[in-house]
Amino acid sequence: GENVEQHPSTLSVQEGDSAVIKCTYSDSASNYFPWYKQELGKRPQLIIDIRSNVGEKKDQRIAVTLNKTAKHFSLHITETQPEDSAVYFCAASIKGSGGSNYKLTFGKGTLLTVNP
Amino acid sequence: DAGITQSPRHKVTETGTPVTLRCHQTENHRYMYWYRQDPGHGLRLIHYSYGVKDTDKGEVSDGYSVSRSKTEDFLLTLESATSSQTSVYFCAITTGLPGDTQYFGPGTRLTVL
Numbered sequence: 692g693e694n695v696e697q698h699p700s701t702l703s704v705q706e707g708d709s710a711v712i713k714c715t716y717s718d719s720a721s722n723y724f725p726w727y728k729q730e731l732g733k734r735p736q737l738i739i740d741i742r743s744n745v746g747e748k749k750d751q752r753i754a755v756t757l758n759k760t761a762k763h764f765s766l767h768i769t770e771t772q773p774e775d776s777a778v779y780f781c782a783a784s785i786k787g788s789g790g791s792n793y794k795l796t797f798g799k800g801t802l803l804t805v806n807p
Numbered sequence: 808d809a810g811i812t813q814s815p816r817h818k819v820t821e822t823g824t825p826v827t828l829r830c831h832q833t834e835n836h837r838y839m840y841w842y843r844q845d846p847g848h849g850l851r852l853i854h855y856s857y858g859v860k861d862t863d864k865g866e867v868s869d870g871y872s873v874s875r876s877k878t879e880d881f882l883l884t885l886e887s888a889t890s891s892q893t894s895v896y897f898c899a900i901t902t903g904l905p906g907d908t909q910y911f912g913p914g915t916r917l918t919v920l
Contacts, residue, residue, distance in 0.1 A: 725908055734897060734911040735850070780849060784906035794840070794865070795909055799849040
């Protein structure tokens with residue numbers, strides 16, 4: 692089955708700096724890569740996603756890049772703010788019509804701390 | 808929040824007792840999932856459902872069972888709770904095809920003493 696590795700497990704940056712979180716996946720058939728943000732005591736919430744026919748996607752200060760050849764994808768946060776402090780999870784899946792293509796496989800998470 | 812609720816939100820129970828957690832959705836989505844979240848392990852899939860009475864196991868299904876008798880409700884049962892099942896449990900739904908974006912419920916914090 693799919694295996695997703697996420698690095699680093701913790702990341703501390705100064706407010707205004709950039710933060711990068713990287714994930715690798717094992718199944719070359721994976722075609723959907725979402726990122727979730729989880730604040731303390733809250734549910735994971737989708738912040739951005741990318742599909743395999745796209746190499747990069749941006750949404751304001753957040754961007755995700757995908758390298759299908761190398762099987763890795765990254766989350767980039769620019770101009771970090773204290774409210775960006777949270778745990779971030781990457782995930783990978785094979786979006787399909789059924790069968791075993793049902794699930795997201797998550798990385799173990801990155802605790803991002805943005806220091807004022 | 809995709810109309811997902813979970814109950815109870817918090818529960819403390821004793822080893823050996825049965826526990827049922829409920830996930831309720833209001834939008835008739837076909838695919839529903841149960842995860843547990845533990846420090847250092849991220850989100851691990853317990854069971855999922857692809858329709859009424861259609862369920863299957865995830866990666867950490869031992870000690871858990873599920874039922875889905877109607878579209879809107881997906882129940883997770885711990886037949887005989889153990890301390891290793893102390894965790895935060897999240898329900899999720901997919902609004903599209905399987906493997907697509909998942910939206911999570913608010914979670915249930917379960918403590919087994």
